[in-house]
Amino acid sequence: MxxxxxxxxxxxxxxxxxxxxxxxxxxxxxxxxxxxxxxxxxxxxxxxxxxxxxxxxxxxxxxxxxxxxxxxxxxxxxxxxxxxxxxxxxxxxxxxxxxxxxxxxxxxxxxxxxxxxxxxxxxxxxxxxxxxxxxxxxxxxxxxxxxxxxxxxxxxxxxxxxxxxxxxxxxxxxxxxxxxxxxxxxxxxxxxxxxxxxxxxxxxxxxxxxxxxxxxxxxxxxxxxxxxxxxxxxxxxxxxxxxxxxxxxxxxxxxxxxxxxxxxxxxxxxxxxxxxxxxxxxxxxxxxxxxxxxxxxxxxxxxxxxxxxxxxxxxxxxxxxxSNAAVPGAPSDPLPTDPDWAGGSLYTDRRELAVPASAEALWRVIEGIGGENGWYSFPLAWAARGWLDRLVGGVGLRRGRRDAHRLRVGDSLDFWRVEEIEPGRLLRLRAEMRLPGLAWLEMYAEPDGEGRSRYRQRALFHPRGLFGHAYWWGVSPFHAVVFGGMARNIARAAAAHRVPSPPAVESAP
The missing domain is CATH 3.40.50.720 (NAD(P)-binding Rossmann-like Domain)
Known part of the structure; x- marks a missing residue:
């Protein structure tokens, strides 16, 4: 040695x-x-x-x-x-x-x-x-x-x-x-x-x-x-x-x-x-x-x-x-090898669609969601959820968004908060509405070859107590309309290029 x-x-x-x-x-x-x-x-x-x-x-x-x-x-x-x-x-x-x-x-x-x-x-x-x-x-x-x-x-x-x-x-x-x-x-x-x-x-x-x-x-x-x-x-x-x-x-x-x-x-x-x-x-x-x-x-x-x-x-x-996407950093953290039943309940609604548009076009739709552009499905249901949230002391839909085209981590977005953003690929929102648990919404844009893309969407809910479980099962019959419609309409919007590109950012001389 x-x-x-x-x-x-x-x-x-x-x-x-x-x-x-x-x-x-x-x-x-x-x-x-x-x-x-x-x-x-x-x-x-x-x-x-x-x-x-x-x-x-x-x-x-x-x-x-x-x-x-x-x-x-x-x-x-x-x-x-x-x-x-x-x-x-x-x-x-x-x-x-x-x-x-x-x-x-x-x-x-x-x-x-x-x-x-x-x-x-x-x-x-x-x-x-x-x-x-x-x-x-x-x-x-x-x-x-x-x-x-x-x-x-x-x-x-x-x-x-x-x-x-x-x-x-x-x-x-x-x-x-x-x-x-x-x-x-x-x-x-x-x-x-x-x-x-x-x-x-x-x-x-x-x-x-x-x-x-x-x-x-x-x-x-x-x-x-x-x-x-x-x-x-x-x-x-x-x-x-x-x-x-x-x-x-x-x-x-x-x-x-x-x-x-x-x-x-x-x-x-x-x-x-x-x-x-x-x-x-x-x-x-x-x-x-x-x-x-x-x-x-x-x-x-x-x-x-x-x-x-x-x-x-x-x-x-x-x-x-x-999931295995991140690295656990402490002994109390979960590991990829932990059994599926470990870690508490997590309810998931998954949607995935092929999109006849580029991943860049799909990402523009994803990053432009909320505020003036809305949530691409059943506007009355989203509005009713916002009113209900206001009624119980929540933030409702009134916050809108900081910028019409771009998002960054920490931005408020109606009754969500931007928790993670990987430009061109992932937007993760954490719910700040009043809920008997914790909720997230994830949207992915992935290239699928030949100028097409694939849209993936996950809604996740970690219930708190028995009421949290009852809440999920109570609203799950509406998921096909709300989340399913959202996925379909985002894909259509990307294909139709209905969302304008953000203004170019000029470089400093």
């Missing part, structure tokens, strides 16, 4: 990089100077990650001894972040076999540290009485500790962050049900933890002294019941007061079906989570702080963790949250 070259950081293997924690851990390790290798059954799932070009991705499966052994070559720290939670019957056998393969491969390869994230278990309850989910996670931790490789087993309860299955279940239950008839486990005491603190601790464990090989409990600063968490989530999210009525007749099986009816979280995940919630999960110690000190303000409290999890939606970063 050249004397001027910076020292290379540890080589870290991350399993589960396509999962919730693994996908967020990789960029944190890169920031900390690690050289990262990811073991993935489907490497293609990682290609859209912003860090894909900075890591080594190898194809393999934790139940395949040969691929795990190959992935372990030259590794200093191995992160075990996989489990067979949604694999149905036999998942305990699968977890057991995979952990043994991983432990053996780590010992054979001379790995100096294994780090595993498991589940927090209640004190004083025999392992045989734990839920299958917690029992399996406990067994995996024990197998890794017995590997002969120094191992840190971190045990966490509910992780607060957009995309976490536990958090998504909490989100949907609270947002969709102002009055809840719930299982008795809503009175179970839980010590939740922010995903940022989980990731900070996982990274710090890479530097634990070699003699440290043990279990650590990790949690936030508060112990809450599940009911407390629902009520506080509602307050942070700006929802109305929630009424929670526990019913002791709900079995774990019935609980999972209830969760499945109310939320999009799959039953295969909801059931083990619901079963685990019958146990109190509170930290017995905070010894990890001796080795990975808490920075000022950490661990984060529940309300702050929820606020960060909701931040992207509040800031209206639609493409960051619901």
């Amino acid at each position: 050249n004397a001027e070259d910076p020292p290379q950081g540890p080589r870290s293997l991350v399993t589960g990089a396509t999962g919730y924690i693994g996908g967020r851990l990789v960029p944190e390790l890169l920031t900390a100077g690690h050289r990262v290798r990811c073991l993935a059954r489907s490497p293609g799932k990682l290609r859209d990650q912003p860090w894909a070009g900075e890591v080594e991705v190898v194809r393999g499966d934790v139940t395949d001894q040969a691929s795990v052994a190959a992935a372990m070559e030259g590794v200093d720290v191995a992160y075990y972040l996989v489990h067979a939670l949604a694999s149905g019957r036999g998942f305990e056998d699968t977890d057991r076999r995979a952990a043994r393969i991983f432990a053996t491969a780590a010992r054979t390869a001379g790995v100096r540290r294994v780090v595993y994230l498991g589940g927090l278990t209640p004190a004083g309850i025999p392992e045989s009485e734990l839920s299958p989910h917690l029992r399996s996670r406990t067994e995996v931790g024990r197998i890794l500790l017995d590997s002969g490789v120094p191992t840190a087993v971190l045990r966490a309860a509910v992780i607060i962050g957009s995309g976490s299955a536990s958090f998504e279940m909490l989100r949907y239950l609270t947002e969709r049900l102002p009055v809840m008839v719930t299982p008795s486990w809503v009175h179970t005491r839980i010590q939740p933890i922010a995903v940022r603190d989980v990731l900070r601790t996982l990274v710090g464990c890479a530097e634990l002294p070699a003699e440290v090989s043990r279990v650590f409990d990790i949690g936030g600063p508060e112990v809450l019941t599940y009911r407390d968490m629902m009520l506080r989530y509602a307050r942070v999210a700006g929802l109305g007061r929630r009424i929670v009525v526990p019913v002791p007749l709900f079995t774990p099986g019935l609980s999972s079906h209830w969760v499945g009816l109310v939320t999009p979280v799959p039953a295969s995940i909801a059931r083990p989570l619901a079963e685990s919630l019958r146990h109190e999960v509170v930290c017995h110690e905070h010894d990890i702080a001796r080795y990975v000190p808490d920075p000022p303000g950490h661990p984060l409290g529940f309300d702050e963790a929820v606020r960060l999890a909701l931040l992207r939606v509040r800031d209206a970063q639609v493409t960051t949250r619901w």
Whole structure:
């Protein structure tokens, strides 16, 4: 190595990089100077990650001894972040076999540290009485500790962050049900933890002294019941007061079906989570702080963790949250690999049309929308919506637009605000009318070859509470007229060149 070259950081293997924690851990390790290798059954799932070009991705499966052994070559720290939670019957056998393969491969390869994230278990309850989910996670931790490789087993309860299955279940239950008839486990005491603190601790464990090989409990600063968490989530999210009525007749099986009816979280995940919630999960110690000190303000409290999890939606970063077009920038942000049911509800109305005109002509129509030019569909409906908005204290349609031909980010546009503009391609508007949720309207102009173009339009609505869902379904029958007519008329206007070109801007002499 050249004397001027910076020292290379540890080589870290991350399993589960396509999962919730693994996908967020990789960029944190890169920031900390690690050289990262990811073991993935489907490497293609990682290609859209912003860090894909900075890591080594190898194809393999934790139940395949040969691929795990190959992935372990030259590794200093191995992160075990996989489990067979949604694999149905036999998942305990699968977890057991995979952990043994991983432990053996780590010992054979001379790995100096294994780090595993498991589940927090209640004190004083025999392992045989734990839920299958917690029992399996406990067994995996024990197998890794017995590997002969120094191992840190971190045990966490509910992780607060957009995309976490536990958090998504909490989100949907609270947002969709102002009055809840719930299982008795809503009175179970839980010590939740922010995903940022989980990731900070996982990274710090890479530097634990070699003699440290043990279990650590990790949690936030508060112990809450599940009911407390629902009520506080509602307050942070700006929802109305929630009424929670526990019913002791709900079995774990019935609980999972209830969760499945109310939320999009799959039953295969909801059931083990619901079963685990019958146990109190509170930290017995905070010894990890001796080795990975808490920075000022950490661990984060529940309300702050929820606020960060909701931040992207509040800031209206639609493409960051619901598509792969933008790059997530914080542990609380969603990732391309997050499941479709994560992140809260988002209703979408999509329209797409071929336009017999150039993309430039189509863009002139898009950029000229609103104000004197109107909204290209059912003027009476738009006017009625504006009057209604004024009636309830909103801005209505009275604001018009700053310039008849050009728009810029931040401009008001009737009862919309220009949130994003890519000249010639994209206009994104955020609704500022009074709504039970957040709404956006996106319009795209795309070249389609031979002087033609394609118009794409998306209306998006993120409901707030049950009334938000009712609002969307109440107005959706009119979308074909309003949004469908809008798309057709914009395409016709572009084809007919009915919108004048903006005046030329003279260059300075």
